[in-house]
Amino acid sequence: MRLYRIWTAVGVVAFMTVIGVGRRPSSAHAANNLADQVTVPQSVLNSLIGEPDRHFHRAADLYAKGDADGAASEIRAAAALIRMEAGRGSLQDAAKLLAAATDLDTIAGNVVNGNVASRRVLDLAFARADLALAAHYRSMAGKALADKDHAGAGRWLKAAGDSVDEAAAWTGQSPSGTQAQAWDQMHAFQAKIHTSANWSYDEAKKGVGYLGAQIQYLGRQMQNFSASGAQGGAN
Numbered sequence: 457m458r459l460y461r462i463w464t465a466v467g468v469v470a471f472m473t474v475i476g477v478g479r480r481p482s483s484a485h486a487a488n489n490l491a492d493q494v495t496v497p498q499s500v501l502n503s504l505i506g507e508p509d510r511h512f513h514r515a516a517d518l519y520a521k522g523d524a525d526g527a528a529s530e531i532r533a534a535a536a537l538i539r540m541e542a543g544r545g546s547l548q549d550a551a552k553l554l555a556a557a558t559d560l561d562t563i564a565g566n567v568v569n570g571n572v573a574s575r576r577v578l579d580l581a582f583a584r585a586d587l588a589l590a591a592h593y594r595s596m597a598g599k600a601l602a603d604k605d606h607a608g609a610g611r612w613l614k615a616a617g618d619s620v621d622e623a624a625a626w627t628g629q630s631p632s633g634t635q636a637q638a639w640d641q642m643h644a645f646q647a648k649i650h651t652s653a654n655w656s657y658d659e660a661k662k663g664v665g666y667l668g669a670q671i672q673y674l675g676r677q678m679q680n681f682s683a684s685g686a687q688g689g690a691n
Contacts (some may be wrong), residue, residue, distance in 0.1 A: 496540055499613060504541075508534040508589065509622050512582040528564040531578075535560035538585060541592065547593040548658065549600045556585040558577050580678070583626035587674055590619035594667045610649050613663050616680055617646040620670045642666035 514529035535557040542553035555597045563581045566572050597612035620642070645663040 495596045496543065498544070501541060501544065504537055505593075505611075506618060508585065509582075509619075511537070511628075512578075512622075514584075516575065516578055516582075519572075519575060524567050524570070526582065527578075530569045531560050531564040531567065531581075534585070535564070536629060538589065541589065543656065544596075545592045546595055549588070549595050552588040553592055556588040560585060569625050579628075581625045583674070584678060586623035586626065587678065590616045590623060590667065590671050593619060593626045594664060594671065597660070597667075598664055601657060601664070604657075606657075609657075609660050610655075613660060613667070614649045616667050617642060617649075617663075620667060620674065623674050624670075627674065627677055629674065637668050638669045642670060 511530045511534035513541055515527045515534070518530060519527040538553050538557040538560070542550040542557070545553055559581055563572070563578065567578075572578065593612045593616035597609050597616055598606035642663065645655065645659060645666065647653075648659070
């Protein structure tokens with residue numbers, strides 16, 4: 457099954473490249489033209505949850521080994537998957553996802569051209585993409601809860617929590633104080649989902665709140681990085 461998922465991801469990315477879905481519209485244009493996105497079956501998209509980060513980790517490893525072309529290829533594959541996911545997001549979430557994908561394509565080009573100052577540039581780009589995915593999945597979880605879709609809510613909450621964890625890992629940030637408490641509560645709820653334990657809708661609603669707090673916290677951290685110039689390219 458794992459091998460099947462990998463080849464599914466590779467096949468879909470190749471398909472997206474051939475038909476031109478990898479084009480790079482501005483986020484504002486894309487948000488108003490979601491009908492232009494290619495329709496991909498929900499089951500396929502669900503099977504690809506988490507794949508962008510697998511590409512991110514491979515890209516980071518290849519970059520560390522000096523394989524610029526390989527790293528750029530992995531980054532572009534992740535960008536293509538994120539564009540696919542944007543096709544089922546709300547206008548706001550889709551715009552953020554498409555902006556993250558465009559940013560990744562820019563980073564990939566800079567990697568090939570040798571215009572990336574350090575591995576930190578990649579880490580922060582990956583964190584921004586994961587944060588956009590987390591916000592998108594959180595929105596999907598909220599909708600599933602409103603629809604009383606228990607299975608869907610569990611899937612999206614798990615995806616959102618995993619994306620938040622990945623974003624935090626890329627940034628290297630450890631929350632403290634009240635943020636740490638919310639973080640612990642979020643992970644306690646995630647553990648229930650991961651182990652298929654029973655959970656209530658009230659718990660899930662609280663989980664959505666915890667996720668929102670973590671996304672806002674990491675978003676502020678990303679703004680601080682941006683203001684300090686930590687995300688810049690080669691100087």
